[in-house]
Amino acid sequence: MSDAAIITTNNLNLWYSGKHALESVSMKVPKNRVTALIGPSGCGKSTLLRCFNRLNDLIDNVKITGEITLDDENIHAPSLDVVTLRKKVGMVFQKPNPFPKTIYDNVAYGPRVHGIRDKNELDRIVEQGLRHAALWDEVKDRLDDSALGLSGGQQQRLCIARTLAVEPEVILMDEPCSALDPIATSKIENLIDMLKEDYTVIIVTHNMQQAARVSDYTGFMYLGKLIECGRTKQIFEHPTEELTENYITGRFG
Amino acid sequence: MAEKFHTELDNLKCETVEMAHFGRAMLRDAVDGLIRQDKVLAESVVARKEEIHIMEVRLEEHCYQLIALNQPMAKDMRVIACTLKVITASLRIGRYGKVIANIVKEVADNPHIANLMSIPHMAELVIEMIDDAIQAYETDNLRLIDAFSSRDDTIDALRHSIFRQGITYMMEDPRTISRCTHYIMVARYLERCADHACKIAENVQYMETGERVEIH
Numbered sequence: 001m002s003d004a005a006i007i008t009t010n011n012l013n014l015w016y017s018g019k020h021a022l023e024s025v026s027m028k029v030p031k032n033r034v035t036a037l038i039g040p041s042g043c044g045k046s047t048l049l050r051c052f053n054r055l056n057d058l059i060d061n062v063k064i065t066g067e068i069t070l071d072d073e074n075i076h077a078p079s080l081d082v083v084t085l086r087k088k089v090g091m092v093f094q095k096p097n098p099f100p101k102t103i104y105d106n107v108a109y110g111p112r113v114h115g116i117r118d119k120n121e122l123d124r125i126v127e128q129g130l131r132h133a134a135l136w137d138e139v140k141d142r143l144d145d146s147a148l149g150l151s152g153g154q155q156q157r158l159c160i161a162r163t164l165a166v167e168p169e170v171i172l173m174d175e176p177c178s179a180l181d182p183i184a185t186s187k188i189e190n191l192i193d194m195l196k197e198d199y200t201v202i203i204v205t206h207n208m209q210q211a212a213r214v215s216d217y218t219g220f221m222y223l224g225k226l227i228e229c230g231r232t233k234q235i236f237e238h239p240t241e242e243l244t245e246n247y248i249t250g251r252f253g
Numbered sequence: 254m255a256e257k258f259h260t261e262l263d264n265l266k267c268e269t270v271e272m273a274h275f276g277r278a279m280l281r282d283a284v285d286g287l288i289r290q291d292k293v294l295a296e297s298v299v300a301r302k303e304e305i306h307i308m309e310v311r312l313e314e315h316c317y318q319l320i321a322l323n324q325p326m327a328k329d330m331r332v333i334a335c336t337l338k339v340i341t342a343s344l345r346i347g348r349y350g351k352v353i354a355n356i357v358k359e360v361a362d363n364p365h366i367a368n369l370m371s372i373p374h375m376a377e378l379v380i381e382m383i384d385d386a387i388q389a390y391e392t393d394n395l396r397l398i399d400a401f402s403s404r405d406d407t408i409d410a411l412r413h414s415i416f417r418q419g420i421t422y423m424m425e426d427p428r429t430i431s432r433c434t435h436y437i438m439v440a441r442y443l444e445r446c447a448d449h450a451c452k453i454a455e456n457v458q459y460m461e462t463g464e465r466v467e468i469h
Contacts, residue, residue, distance in 0.1 A: 236326045237326075248326045249328075250258065
């Protein structure tokens with residue numbers, strides 16, 4: 001990989017109650033690029049994704065060894081504030097999960113938590129977040145409506161706007177389109193392509209065509225191991241590992 | 254569904270091999286018609302042009318359908334990409350057979366000059382290259398196409414030699430101009446057929462390894 005890395009994992013292992021869910025994962029996530037994680041169900045893609053913002057800390061009986069660095073800083077260092085980490089590393093989930101608040105308050109929520117009170121500043125952040133998430137034109141006249149009244153695709157873009165509002169460096173997306181119809185999916189994919197101008201995106205997807213369409217780099221995982229990681233073009237045209245070849249050509253999975 | 258797709262892909266390959274053999278047979282019969290001055294055989298080659306065109310359209314459509322419905326990746330994608338090239342090359346080889354068969358009709362009524370020069374030998378070598386290219390595609394066997402570059406050099410040298418020999422005969426006796434021009438054209442068509450065999454070989458290499466090579 002020639003692009004500079006923003007996240008690096010080195011010999012990362014993770015156990016859930018003794019089950020070895022990630023085995024010696026070493027990878028580099030290039031900055032301002034989209035990296036897709038693919039693999040069959042239960043291979044550890046989401047677990048790996050949730051390591052990057054330490055979301056696995058919230059689960060009991062998890063043991064992690066090895067190292068993960070963000071901007072060359074160990075994210076497990078005692079001095080590191082996990083709230084700051086999650087501000088830098090935002091996340092969008094499979095199912096859109098807007099707060100039961102107005103559209104405006106959803107986007108303003110993060111900045112308010114981080115202490116921004118000035119109305120003009122919040123207005124600016126909300127507009128910018130919604131614009132970056134390609135939602136502004138659709139909701140600018142009804143910012144005070146409930147977010148729950150939006151369509152699924154709009155809700156998912158609102159969640160992306162909410163993530164962007166705290167100015168993260170990295171956006172983690174866990175199956176962001178699996179609950180959406182093809183048109184909404186297409187909008188999110190276009191958005192992902194635009195987001196990499198300013199952010200690093202890591203996306204977990206079951207949909208290999210989606211991985212091929214949106215990502216610059218792809219990692220293939222199998223039974224907790226990262227089998228192969230490289231440029232998407234190479235992985236989908238000519239993978240190095242036979243296991244990757246067999247998975248992406250549908251011979252198992 | 255993946256299993257169904259792979260069965261269809263295998264069928265596509267089998268049918269493409271059939272088409273390649275069909276094109277190769279058109280060339281073989283055209284050359285035999287030329288050597289034996291057999292107008293009937295030549296006519297039968299010309300009559301096959303519609304059939305090979307129908308094969309081309311049907312197989313290409315099959316490829317496009319597999320791409321549209323299955324979004325193939327990795328080797329599956331490369332097999333279809335290679336198959337499309339094999340289809341085109343096979344059509345061209347068959348068409349050169351047809352063109353040579355048309356020449357047979359022009360030259361069959363008078364004896365050959367210099368036993369057709371090196372055309373029969375050249376044709377044997379070209380058809381061997383076509384056979385090896387088809388078999389490499391069918392069996393994923395790259396060893397069959399190992400020496401294609403030097404084999405193609407031999408074909409180029411033979412074409413040049415036939416050209417020079419033809420010019421010599423024409424200068425000696427202008428009455429041979431028409432016939433020798435036909436020989437020179439046949440040598441040119443055979444050389445193009447060898448180039449198509451090389452194209453198939455290049456694509457088989459890509460299909461198997463993902464690497465692009467150029468065979469001159």
